[in-house]
Amino acid sequence: MVRDFAIALNLKPFQVIGSLMELNKVVSITSVIEEADARKVAEKHGYVLEIRHRGEGAQPVKKVEKNTDDDPALLALRPPVVCVLGHVDHGKTTLLDYFRKTNVVSGEAGGITQHIGAYSVKYQGEKPEYNGRTVTFLDTPGHAAFAKMRERGASVTDIAVLVVAADDGFMPQTEEALKFAQKHATAIVCAVNKVDAKGANIDRVKQQMQQRGITPEDWGGETITNAVSALKGTGMNELLESILLQAEILDLKANPKCAAQGVVIESQMETGRGPTATVIVQKGTLKAGDSFVCGETWCKVRALMDERGGRIQNSSPGTPALVLGWDAVPAPGTKFQTLKNDREARELAEEAALAGRKGS
Structure with a gap:
């Protein structure tokens, strides 16, 4: 249950609800959380979850090193x-x-x-x-x-x-x-x-x-x-x-050296280019060759372009770029997160799409 889970993580219930909403889950304080979602929320807040089912004893939560992306020294x-x-x-x-x-x-x-x-x-x-x-x-x-x-x-x-x-x-x-x-x-x-x-x-x-x-x-x-x-x-x-x-x-300020994250501003299908999207990078630096997941879509960056159509090597925090290399047209307003490789990005996008179909 959301209330109990929040207590276990030493968080306020609204923080857990907010994290679940980012996963496109509509919940209340008395909702039961799915195991996969609980793991994702715990990881986001710097915890590793060990699930113990009924009869196996209590569910311990281990604290791990906090994400240092927002360390003031790196901003x-x-x-x-x-x-x-x-x-x-x-x-x-x-x-x-x-x-x-x-x-x-x-x-x-x-x-x-x-x-x-x-x-x-x-x-x-x-x-x-x-x-x-x-x-x-x-x-x-x-x-x-x-x-x-x-x-x-x-x-x-x-x-x-x-x-x-x-x-x-x-x-x-x-x-x-x-x-x-x-x-x-x-x-x-x-x-x-x-x-x-x-x-x-x-x-x-x-x-x-x-x-x-x-x-x-x-x-x-x-x-x-x-x-x-x-x-x-x-x-x-x-x-x-x-x-x-x-x-x-x-x-x-933002950390330009962590894994790139940002938001899709607009997207379209272009003749000869396929799906393209304008993104704003919010932290990290997005580079050609990077792979990222964005809701139910994923991308291996084939090219980055500026507003004048010129190719750019990378896009740092606060800057826009037109991104080529998507598997499909992403939904505007969706956040993206770079990952280790395109296989991981594809799998997460497929999981999100499957969850979306189940929820509809």
Whole structure:
């Protein structure tokens, strides 16, 4: 039973329930845990389980050496993962387009972003303390039809940039985006866009921010706020500096030398390439030739590519990569974990798929 198992591991019941939910098990405090699941949960928390069936005596739990992946001595600074959120047509893609220096806007159906993309942007301003620093942007759709995709994109986010048009102010999707940002991001930076548009009223936007509990810094609050024109580039360097400042405050670090783990941001079947997926590495370094399991799918990395289609040797914490070599298209939002070899990855994926079929 979950309650008894938690006591045996010296954990709170909610910690055991959370670990089981990661294994796609829906349980309560009185649920009975399957043997295989109990072993996995115990291992995650640094224990080896010795199962003794009824009549064989008590079930001892042996403590083993704790996972050292998060040892502070091994952690290094990583780029912030930033999600750009806001109402449709308030200029999210134009803002990203300015940073990427590529014309994404004109190539999109109906001017609405169709997929979540991940892009690495290098700081090119004049502040020496930020030289060489990069920011990973997730381009999440803002249209109401893509609400679920946006929520998925925000789930790996350190900092959310809330884009509000200076002429429109807060709109229904801005409210929705703010809720997502507050739920999924550690910090929020506000970009008041279209400051050069007719009818632009920055103070009105700041008043609306104050009413919603995200008071701007210059109004005595804690939310870093930048007035920008993404179309003309006004204030954009300052916005990137604000993001890097917020990242400094959050002290974002990860171990680049452990087994790579991360999250699938988007996935698709590509002609000539087969299944591909954009991933964000959260710890460790992902390299060509690595094997990993990702839910019911597995992958032996055939190639890693950046957002411009160029091949890269590896992907470190906080950076995005397009991964080739999957056995099938993975589900977006699924976490991946590198393993010793492709045989182990295949077996774990098959076990997950079998468990999924049994549970459905």
